[in-house]
Amino acid sequence: MSSVSKLAAIALMSAGAAALAPAAAAPPKQTVQYPAVSRAEYQALLALETALASRNYPASASALSAAQAVVRGSEARYYLAGLQLRYGREAGNPQALNGAIEALAASGRLSGAELGPLYAAQGAAAATAGKRQQAEAALTRALELAPSAETAISLARVKIDLRKNADAVPLIGRAIQLRTAAGQPVPESWYRRGASLSLMNKQPGPALSYARQLAGAYPSPENWRDAVLTYRELASPDAAGLLDAMRLLRLSKGMAGERDYLEAAQTFQAAGLAGESRSVLEEGVNTRMIDPAKPAFKEAIAAAARGATAEKAKLSTIQASAMAAATGAPALQAGDVLLGAGNYPAAIDLFRASLQKGGTDPNVVNTRLGTALALAGRKAEAEAAFRAVTGPRAELAALWLTWLGQRA
Helix, strand or coil: CCCCHHHHHHHHHHHHCCCCCCCCCCCCCCCCCCCCCCCHHHHHHHHHHHHHHCCCHHHHHHHHHHHHCCCCCCCHHHHHHHHHHHHHHHHHHHHHHHHHHHHHHCCCCCHHHHHHHHHHHHHHHHHHHCCHHHHHHHHHHHHHHCHHHHHHHHHHHHHHHHCHHHHHHHHHHHHHHHHHCCCCCCCHHHHHHHHHHHHHHHCCCHHHHHHHHHHHHHCCHHHHHHHHHHHHHCCCCCHHHHHHHHHHHHHHCCCCCHHHHHHHHHHHHCCCCCCHHHHHHHHEEEEECCCCCCCCCCHHHHHHHHHHHHHHHHHHHHHHHHHHHCCHHHHHHHHHHHHCCCCCHHHHHHHHHHHHHHHCCCHHHHHHHHHHHHHCCCCHHHHHHHCCCCCHHHHHHHHHHHHHCCCC
């Protein structure tokens, strides 16, 4: 025949449902449907198909060898490749499978979308057989021709087996992107593997991204804790960044154990936020995370209480004083105090005044403004504030945006 339907060939490849002839028992004569296949080729192909249909794989192997000796025409070679592929799959013969795929690729008749799954199957078979280099080559080709999340993650696993961890990191990211684009759920383990491999290979950017995505997709306290602690470890934030990270850790319920509560209390106390320090210690006592009778906590609770009392006495005056100042630094400091005290409307006004007056880092102020707006229930405005953060603080703002997206 002049041209064989690709759909018919794919049917032969996948299940062998299409027939090369009428019934298997019919005489092997050439018909007008196959003018481009010679009588000898026809007989050889029919013998192979008949053996496959009966699942007689020893006979199929013999018929395949006989057909390979007879088939010469391009149409017959194309059909033979499809039948060989079927044999390779059903009989578990990787050599036959590989040869069939290469023949089909060389035919030029299959699109990338049709060849991609064939190379993916080839790669999977090679990986199962422990032939990692072959699996790597086949899966790489499959991903080029027909990108899929499953192929990307399979290739990532092979890369890991080959100790090419740095190559596996972006492949996991691509698998996540492909799953997300298709509207399909991404396994939690993919994010975790991406984060751990990135950390292992000292790739801070991907590690931060995977940790943030993990907290976004699976917002458990444990995952939020991992995300915030990964940021603290890799971004090396200054004191202001540490304060904002600690606030996020607390708001995301990521604090675990007395060490976290003591560190948070000390961080707020060092920033001049005694009221917030007392609040976090009270939370720790109420949740039974800390023992107030322990010397370290007893001392911290007493210090926070004294400071909070003095701080509260100034709340009525610090806002007016900050608003009257020539620069934005007093407004930023006062806004922090009122944010810690839970007076979000006043804190918002002060942070906005700080931005207007200048003299402060707008990225710090916008982070605090976004926090106050979020806690005040003004989600759209909070998002705008966090998105205004640039530079080294952008990753921290991205974490806040992820947390904000999970709020009702």
